[in-house]
Amino acid sequence: MTMTKIATRADGQGQPRARRPLSDEALITSMVACAAVVLFVLAALLVPNFYQPLNVLNLVTNNWPVISLGIGVTFLLVSGNFDLSVGGIVALSGVLAVWFAQSAEGGNALSTGWGMPTWLAMGCALVGALAIGALNALFVVRLRIPSIIVTLGTMMLARGIAQVITQGSQRNTNLPADFGFLGNLSVIGNSVKFPVVVMAVLLLVAIFIERRTVFGRLTFWTGANPVAARLSGIDRARHVTLLYLLSAGVAGIVGILLASEFKSGFSNRGLLMEFDALVIALLGGVAIAGGFGSVIGMFFGAIILAIVTSAATGLVLSPDWQFILKALAVFLAIVAQSWALARRNK
Amino acid sequence: MSVQPHPSALSVTGLTKDYPGVRAVDDVSFAIAKGAVHCLMGENGAGKSTLVKMITGALQPTRGEMSVAGRSHCPKSTQEARDNGIATLFQELNVVDELTVLENLTLGMERSRFGILMNSEVEARAMQTLSVIEPAIDPAARVSSLSVAQKQIVEIARAASSGADVIIMDEPTAALSEREVERLFGVIRRLRDGGVTVIYISHKLEEIFALGDHVTVLRDGRHIRTCPLSEIDGRAHLIELMIGRSVLHDYHPRDTIGQETILVAEGLSNRLLKNVSFDVKKGEIVGFYGLVGAGKTEIARAIFGADKASGRVRFKGREIGGSPKEAIAAGIALVPEERRTQGLFTALTIRENVSVMNLGKLSKGGVFQPHVERAAAEDYVARLRIATHSIDKHVEKLSGGNQQKVVFAKCLFADAELLLLDEPTRGVDVGAKSEIYDIIRNLADAGNAVAVFSSELEEVLGICDRVFLLFDGAVQDEIVNGAEVDVAHILNVVTGGHEGAVQ
Numbered sequence A: 001m002t003m004t005k006i007a008t009r010a011d012g013q014g015q016p017r018a019r020r021p022l023s024d025e026a027l028i029t030s031m032v033a034c035a036a037v038v039l040f041v042l043a044a045l046l047v048p049n050f051y052q053p054l055n056v057l058n059l060v061t062n063n064w065p066v067i068s069l070g071i072g073v074t075f076l077l078v079s080g081n082f083d084l085s086v087g088g089i090v091a092l093s094g095v096l097a098v099w100f101a102q103s104a105e106g107g108n109a110l111s112t113g114w115g116m117p118t119w120l121a122m123g124c125a126l127v128g129a130l131a132i133g134a135l136n137a138l139f140v141v142r143l144r145i146p147s148i149i150v151t152l153g154t155m156m157l158a159r160g161i162a163q164v165i166t167q168g169s170q171r172n173t174n175l176p177a178d179f180g181f182l183g184n185l186s187v188i189g190n191s192v193k194f195p196v197v198v199m200a201v202l203l204l205v206a207i208f209i210e211r212r213t214v215f216g217r218l219t220f221w222t223g224a225n226p227v228a229a230r231l232s233g234i235d236r237a238r239h240v241t242l243l244y245l246l247s248a249g250v251a252g253i254v255g256i257l258l259a260s261e262f263k264s265g266f267s268n269r270g271l272l273m274e275f276d277a278l279v280i281a282l283l284g285g286v287a288i289a290g291g292f293g294s295v296i297g298m299f300f301g302a303i304i305l306a307i308v309t310s311a312a313t314g315l316v317l318s319p320d321w322q323f324i325l326k327a328l329a330v331f332l333a334i335v336a337q338s339w340a341l342a343r344r345n346k
Numbered sequence B: 001m002s003v004q005p006h007p008s009a010l011s012v013t014g015l016t017k018d019y020p021g022v023r024a025v026d027d028v029s030f031a032i033a034k035g036a037v038h039c040l041m042g043e044n045g046a047g048k049s050t051l052v053k054m055i056t057g058a059l060q061p062t063r064g065e066m067s068v069a070g071r072s073h074c075p076k077s078t079q080e081a082r083d084n085g086i087a088t089l090f091q092e093l094n095v096v097d098e099l100t101v102l103e104n105l106t107l108g109m110e111r112s113r114f115g116i117l118m119n120s121e122v123e124a125r126a127m128q129t130l131s132v133i134e135p136a137i138d139p140a141a142r143v144s145s146l147s148v149a150q151k152q153i154v155e156i157a158r159a160a161s162s163g164a165d166v167i168i169m170d171e172p173t174a175a176l177s178e179r180e181v182e183r184l185f186g187v188i189r190r191l192r193d194g195g196v197t198v199i200y201i202s203h204k205l206e207e208i209f210a211l212g213d214h215v216t217v218l219r220d221g222r223h224i225r226t227c228p229l230s231e232i233d234g235r236a237h238l239i240e241l242m243i244g245r246s247v248l249h250d251y252h253p254r255d256t257i258g259q260e261t262i263l264v265a266e267g268l269s270n271r272l273l274k275n276v277s278f279d280v281k282k283g284e285i286v287g288f289y290g291l292v293g294a295g296k297t298e299i300a301r302a303i304f305g306a307d308k309a310s311g312r313v314r315f316k317g318r319e320i321g322g323s324p325k326e327a328i329a330a331g332i333a334l335v336p337e338e339r340r341t342q343g344l345f346t347a348l349t350i351r352e353n354v355s356v357m358n359l360g361k362l363s364k365g366g367v368f369q370p371h372v373e374r375a376a377a378e379d380y381v382a383r384l385r386i387a388t389h390s391i392d393k394h395v396e397k398l399s400g401g402n403q404q405k406v407v408f409a410k411c412l413f414a415d416a417e418l419l420l421l422d423e424p425t426r427g428v429d430v431g432a433k434s435e436i437y438d439i440i441r442n443l444a445d446a447g448n449a450v451a452v453f454s455s456e457l458e459e460v461l462g463i464c465d466r467v468f469l470l471f472d473g474a475v476q477d478e479i480v481n482g483a484e485v486d487v488a489h490i491l492n493v494v495t496g497g498h499e500g501a502v503q
Helices: A024-046 A053-061 A064-078 A086-101 A118-142 A147-165 A177-184 A194-212 A214-224 A226-231 A236-262 A273-283 A295-314 A319-345 B048-055 B078-083 B101-105 B121-133 B148-161 B178-193 B205-211 B234-243 B296-304 B324-330 B339-343 B350-354 B370-383 B400-413 B430-445 B457-463 B487-494
Strands: B010-019 B022-032 B037-041 B063-068 B086-089 B111-113 B116-118 B166-170 B197-201 B214-219 B222-228 B261-269 B276-281 B285-289 B310-315 B318-320 B332-335 B418-422 B449-454 B466-471 B474-480
Touching: A024 A295, A024 A319, A053 A064, A053 A295, A064 A086, A064 A194, A064 A214, A064 A236, A064 A273, A064 A295, A086 A118, A086 A147, A086 A177, A086 A236, A086 A273, A118 A147, A118 A177, A118 A236, A177 A194, A177 A236, A194 A214, A194 A236, A194 A295, A214 A226, A214 A236, A214 B350, A226 A236, A226 B339, A273 A295, A273 A319, A295 A319, B010 B048, B022 B048, B022 B063, B022 B214, B037 B048, B037 B178, B037 B205, B037 B234, B048 B166, B048 B197, B078 B086, B086 B148, B101 B121, B101 B148, B121 B148, B121 B178, B148 B166, B148 B178, B178 B197, B178 B205, B197 B205, B205 B234, B214 B234, B222 B234, B234 B487, B261 B296, B261 B449, B276 B449, B276 B474, B285 B296, B285 B430, B285 B457, B296 B310, B296 B324, B296 B332, B296 B418, B296 B449, B318 B324, B324 B332, B332 B400, B339 B400, B350 B370, B350 B400, B370 B400, B400 B430, B418 B430, B430 B449, B430 B457, B449 B457, B457 B487, B466 B487, B474 B487
Parallel strands: B022 B222, B037 B197, B037 B214, B086 B166, B166 B197, B285 B449, B285 B466, B332 B418, B418 B449
Antiparallel strands: B010 B022, B010 B063, B111 B116, B214 B222, B261 B276, B261 B310, B310 B318, B466 B474
């Protein structure tokens, strides 16, 4: 308010602006999208029937859990933190939802639960997921332990709790009839599963948060330079805490929907999903050092991974080759990203 | 000191180091005699550390030659410099607490056969060196049980026993008590008598006179004088050589200083600060001048809430100091010491940097207003004359001066009424420097309060209305700027002369 005449005021407003150059993020995202299209065309040429509309749709719908998890993982990576606990949370929240919903007097231990109504059981399971997120935040933010170690620990903790509750197998009996409703609900003329709709909504909300809100911008600032962020008045502790809760919340929803779809709580569900979520974020151009990346990029990263793995299974390669293909895709993506940015910023 | 007939231990000829826009070391030539304590003097920014970095191989000179004991010396790495017999003692200790003194002495020089450690003459030599320079230290003691000074002596012994002919010590007494300093000096003298050359860097003048045989003075990257210390006629003479007649004094008394006190700090104390109290008025530019380690940055950070400190800070009558967030909300902004690591998001654009400190202005109900951000960035780029063709340019691609202006823009956008400027023109070219001074004066003229924390006397005397002199974490004196300011007095106070001390 008091600083109206700092120096001579050049007239910078009125002149027409030249078209803005593409930002680095937009460049990388479009590169990823192009790569996805090129790979799709290649796969369509090589693999019979690959281009069929249903198959195209399946590329997205079959991967709704990983794409959803990728949202939280992407936000955290951009803020400079890892989240490896999401796969464990998927297992834990699903097992908790089933356990809470199972009727209180079953025949044996594995068929006996808490007898909660489905909505309450799912709500409590979500709270359980958020508790893991809170634990992540506590260790990373308050105790300043590197996030990769913390979330590696909570990944095992969450899955471990799920394993104890299910005694190492699964719980799938004595469930209320409506427990499987959400996971198997189909909308839009019975063609799209409800969980896919949830994924789509989550994606849109995430893109809005990332691009259009202060919260999204805070994520970039925090990741780009935590020290400068603090000295600029950003409450990093609060922000990273919120991000871990967000990621755990999304993972909780995914776990609960999967439990509902299969009407079971399975302690091995979501195994290695945390790595897939990390891989698609990296494929989508998210920088592992933080401060750079986008949810849209992550989405196209997921498409690339889906095309590569499903095209391979459609070809002569056996599914055993999946991991090697993923590895190749990740290496290529990282090399391409650093090459593109280095070229641009030289 | 019959040193003339020997070849010099180290000599540099025409040594020059250029950075983009700045010549840090300019055609420096001098020789250091063997077996002497040679002091390297100069103000901050005089080029001492750049020179030392070139000698130790951390930096490569743009031009010029060096030689060690008559042999050409052009190290590409610090390891190569060590191989040529040059060891460096840094301010931070480099000893392993968990090991014994002897193990530390032989660290990195262990003899092994098939990966199995062997006892060897290395140990014997280390023991002998230690017993000569400081017999009081038990070689079997664990280093963690030693005092800071003793640890330093262990480091010196390690350097000496590894066969270093030249040992560079950069402010080795910074963390030592007076008695420990005496002990260290004893060690250094015994080293010298054993034929080792010591290059000694310190801002504390009395240490120089107590210890040094020869002195080299640098100023603005140039070599001013090399001579035996006996030719120097006391502190005043040395200070004069260091600053020259170049303290240009273009300060004009300003008439916009208000009566209202906006900031009061009382008894700030922490690890480095000792009971610091001062006040700042509206419309005033206050300077804090002191050498490295005197506590400038610490005061700025304590007021801003970035570091914990006891004592009270009252801003516009309200107590603050909890966190940077709180300080910014109250109307204080900080231009930090290190702009690249603390002030800027170098991987982001100018636009994204300018906006960060005032989220309230930028959003409506949490939704970002891109046009507000763009307008603000365009506005400050124009007002501060930041040289860029676009506000979408990445900050890392700007020059130092323009980067610093972006940091200023950040703080201005925060609508701060008190600006804390820590080394506001460090690493900035001359043109941008005077522009930044204009910005500072205009801010104060508009009624804001400004506190400048600087280790450049010229800067402080050029723009500040009132100056607090710092030494050793405490305010030693307060002076009102004006034509009759006594520069010698200022330099005396900030180098530890106690004549000017006030309580």
